[in-house]
Structures are given as structure tokens and as C-alpha cells.
Amino acid sequence: MTRLYWMVPALIGILISAAGPAHAGPPGSTRVPASAVALDAEALKAHVYRLASEEFAGRRGAGSEKTVAYILDHFQKHGLKPGFEKTYVQEVIQGTTGKVIGKNLAAMVEGSDPVLSREWIILSAHWDHLGHNAASGKTYAGADDNASGVAMLLEAAAWFARPENRPKRSILFVAFDLEEFGLFGSRYFAAHMPFGEPDLKLFVTADMIGRSMAGICREWVFVIGTERLPESRNWLKQASLGRTIKAGLLGTDLVGVRSDYGPFMTRKVPYLFFSTGECKEYHTSEDRPETLDYAKLHQISELIGTIVKTAATAPEIPAWSKEAVAATEELGVIAAVLEEMKLPESGLKLGGYQLNMVEKTLVSIRKLLLQNKISDSDRRGVIRAAQFLMFTAL
Ligand SMILES: [Zn+2]
Structure with a gap:
């Protein structure tokens, strides 16, 4: 998440309780419909602990290559195809110098429907964080920001890669670099997509989904962007059934651009942004794996996966709404x-x-x-x- 006006949105995020009353139950509660995407809670937690460990050095500088290798290994292990023709890696090039300054990573699952498979959905999370600060000797592990989102991305990708879960539309799973540095990775990607821009029907991203804003709002995950895709509110309502969390819809105007949806919003691609908001550990060396609520991360990850599944099988994904339609809730x-x-x-x-x-x-x-x-x-x-x-x- 990039620093700026996040608190504001958080409030607002809460705006919409798409879900109605969540039925309290243990993680993986049986009240969740059988059609929902089911992810492995332990695997999610293991990804966060690993990506936020010393070894990964805050996923910048010395830790970057380790992170790239970890994500690519996961994509390959689960049989996902490379997202950029023959490769999973898109080098991010600085326009003025021609220097490679980062790496976006992408894998894909091709849709099964002969017509709809030409349409694409992107599910994404940024993998980079703030690295190690030599002056203070501190490492910024970035457990919530954004190992939590990457954990969701990796497990959702593995789920969709199973033959029995193959979607009708095609899905590209993207781990962006350089989000913490002006969204440089996603901006580069949006200008160099592996398919034509009109074929991208929906962009979904998650940034910080393992905590609770300011330690309050524990049952909420904020969802931003539904004002340009009002139909997604029905998807959220369905996907929230039986869950212990509620989707709080926020208008983007309240929040501004806080993460990788920015470049897609500019291009009028419908987008959804999921986040639990900022805590006092945000962008400090205290953003560590032991501070996350893993049951919540699990619920949110399944919610996001289910939204993507719904969108990938819907008869139609409505185009960008010219009017920003505020949610009534x-x-x-x-x-x-x-x-x-x-x-x-x-x-x-x-x-x-x-x-x-x-x-x-x-x-x-x-x-x-x-x-x-x-x-x-x-x-x-x-x-x-x-x-x-x-x-x-x-
Ligand atoms: Zn951040």
C-alpha cells in the first residue's frame, strides 16, 4: 500500500455492508456455500511467515530475487502457464535510462469457453515491500503489506489451476513489483499488457488483508471500486454468505489511489480493491507475521477467490459505469x-x-x-x- 489517505477510506470503506449479518462460525465454517472457492488456511499462513522472514529481507534489494524465485516456484509447481508468452517475468524498464528496475510476475489459467476465454480477469497483489534500512539496521518485513495479499494470490492461483476448477474466462495472476515506489510496476504492466486492453474485463487487487483498521473494525474488509461495477455488489453479497467477515464498500473518491488499481482506473477498466486498512504498524519494522489475524486472512482470501470465480463464469461482466454509483449501504x-x-x-x-x-x-x-x-x-x-x-x- 502506498502512503497517503488510507485512513479516510477505511472509514468509508466500511460504508457498505454488502454482506448483511455474517454468521459467526469457525474459519472454514460449513455455512459457506459449496460453490465458494475453498483455500487452505495453513498454506496462507505459511506463505506470510515465509515471505516476511529474515531470509526475504523485506522483499527489496537482497530479498528481491528470493521472492521472485519463491513465487515462480509456486506457479510452476501448480502447473500454471507463463503469463507473458514464454515467460513468467516481465522486466520493468525505466523509460529514461532503459535500466531494468523491477520484475512483475504473472501466470495464467486459460478459460474453457471458446468465446469467453478471449476475455481476461486479472487477480493481483504487489510482492515488493520496503527492504532493509542500513542506517537503522531494521528490516521491514511487510507481513500485512503485502505478504498477506501475495498469500491469497498464490493459493487462489493454485485453486484455479486445478482442472476441475477451470474458469470460463481466462485469468491472469499477477504479482506486481514496485508498488511501494509510485505503483511503478503496475503502471508499467498496464502500458505493456500481454493481451489487448479491451479484452481486460476486470482488475482485482488485494493490499493488506490480514489486520483490522486501527485495531477496530475487526469484522470488516473494505472493498473499493464497486461504484464503477455495481453488479459486483451482488457478487459480494453472495460470496459473503456464511462468512465471519463483512464487505464494507467504499467509494474511491474517499480514498484516492492507494494501490495498484490506479493505472487500471485511469484506463476505465472495472476494478475491485480489497484491504483491511492501516494499523499503527503500517510501514514500520513492526509489520510482522505474528500480528496478523489468520482466520480473517483466510476468510477474505476465499471471498476474493469466490468473487473472481463468479466473474469468470458470469454470462457478462458489465463495462465500466460512466456514472459512479454510490452504494446505498x-x-x-x-x-x-x-x-x-x-x-x-x-x-x-x-x-x-x-x-x-x-x-x-x-x-x-x-x-x-x-x-x-x-x-x-x-x-x-x-x-x-x-x-x-x-x-x-x-
Ligand atoms: Zn505499503
């Missing part, structure tokens, strides 16, 4: 987050001014929810207040 989700911020266990220690603002915002949300239609300016007012609270309190 959005304000309710913001209200839920504000309520959580007030709880003593949030550890946020809101001052009098902030508490007052929380209460005022909750009152206006309640009023708005009684109306039939919420205007853009009403919505913006709530968003601005929520943003202010996120910036100052988290």
Missing part, C-alpha cells in the same frame, strides 16, 4: 465505524471536539437514512466529516 457502514471509534477498546482516545463531531455526524446519518434519496452533496458532507475524523483520530 455506504452511510450505514460509516455509522457503524463511528460507533466503533467511540468504544473504549478502540484505544483511540477521542478528544471532546472529535467526540462531538462523531455524535453530530451520526445524527445527520440517521436523518439521511430516513430519506428516500440521499443527494450527492448530503453524501459529501458525511464523507468529509468521516475523513476529518479518520485523519485526526487514527
